[in-house]
Amino acid sequence: MDCLRLAEALLEARGRQEVFRRALAALEEAGVIRCGEAYWVGEGLSLFQMQACRTTCPLVAHSRTLAEEALRRGERVEEGPFVALPVRQGAKTLAVVVLSLKEGQKPPEALPALLLLALKRPGLELAGRLLTAQEEERRRVGRELHDGVGSLLTAALLTLKVAEKRPEKLPEARKRVAEALEEVRRLSRELRIPLLDDLGLKEALARYLETYAKNGLKVEAHLEVPPLPKEKEVALFRVVQEALTNVLRHAKAQRVRVRLWREGDRLFGVVEDDGVGFDPEKTPASVGLLGMQERVQSLGGSFLVHAAPGQGTRVEFGVPL
Structure with a gap:
């Protein structure tokens, strides 16, 4: 796999979870892995899962056990097509990625080092949390405005244009505007749950x-x-x-x-x-x-x-x- 492409993918990550997600996605797109999971190492050497596979994935039954073994040893652990790679800074393991390799494939040698560089970027986690929260809420409100309020107001505008020549259409236009107003109220309520x-x-x-x-x-x-x-x-x-x-x-x-x-x-x-x-x-x-x-x-x-x-x-x- 081209490690430069992997490094470029990690460069734009804005949080720990996105670092792992981008890395696994790049490996999958390159045909190196079928899927993968990632764990962050917390206090007391506890593992917190940062990236998970789907229910049907065979890796699920082996992932945590392999991650724990790689954490205990501080080195790579293999079991059939599965491999667990610790991401280490000196003697400390920061994270573990567990990969389901495609036949004949090997993970890039530089993968742990590239992940370490991405994870240690200054301000990564705080910036990631803030940006993700802000952008998710903006996208959601944008979708609601476009799909709900926007379509209702468009219908109301078209009905008003017709009503310029056919006044009997005015009640229908009022109804459309009332529906748009109710949609705005609903959106306002749902901004908080x-x-x-x-x-x-x-x-x-x-x-x-x-x-x-x-x-x-x-x-x-x-x-x-x-x-x-x-x-x-x-x-x-x-x-x-x-x-x-x-x-x-x-x-x-x-x-x-x-x-x-x-x-x-x-x-x-x-x-x-x-x-x-x-x-x-x-x-x-x-x-x-x-x-x-x-x-x-x-x-x-x-x-x-x-x-x-x-x-x-x-x-x-x-x-x-």
Whole structure:
């Protein structure tokens, strides 16, 4: 693999999680690995997962054990196609990456050194947290304004133009403006999620799903949610919220199923509908899907969409706890 390309990918990273995500993505794009995971070494040599694979990945069953062994030894550990590489600064291990190598491939020799350089950039973590939080919220508000308020106001404007010659259309124009105003109010309410502050993610989602079910859809929910840091609760609430919004707008579904569950040191989620589906190969990723992916990846997790025409859509995600 061209290490210069890997170094360039890491240069733009704005936080620890993005360093690992960019490194693993570059290795996958270069055909070196099938997938990979990353762990940060905390106090007491505890491992905190920073980047996780999907539920179906064979690496999941071996990853933490290999990472712990590499941390204990302070050197590379291999098991079949899997290899764990410690990222060390002197005698201290800062992180461990665990890779699932493609047949005949080896990780770049310079990978640990490049990761160390990226991780030790001054101000990396603080700048990353601030920028990520700001940009995620701006993108979300931008999507809501464009998709919701923007379309309603456009419809109102077109109706007003017609009403210039046909005054009987004025009530319809008033209705459109009222809908846009209600959408602005809804967006204002959703900029903050008071239920999360008071009740936590599980109860906040349960209450939200009750409201969502009033749209005529049958909702099946199975929520097993352990206590989480507030930033994770907010991000995961937004992911589920966006997935359900897409179902309402595009799926023409009759039933939607939402499931969150803990498995080991990860939280997995699924939002699945029985709607019209789509062809991922022919349909460009929407702003909403990209936003969900960005939120999940910012937590060190993985995001996957299964869809086919006439067969509904299934959104899967998994994040480290």
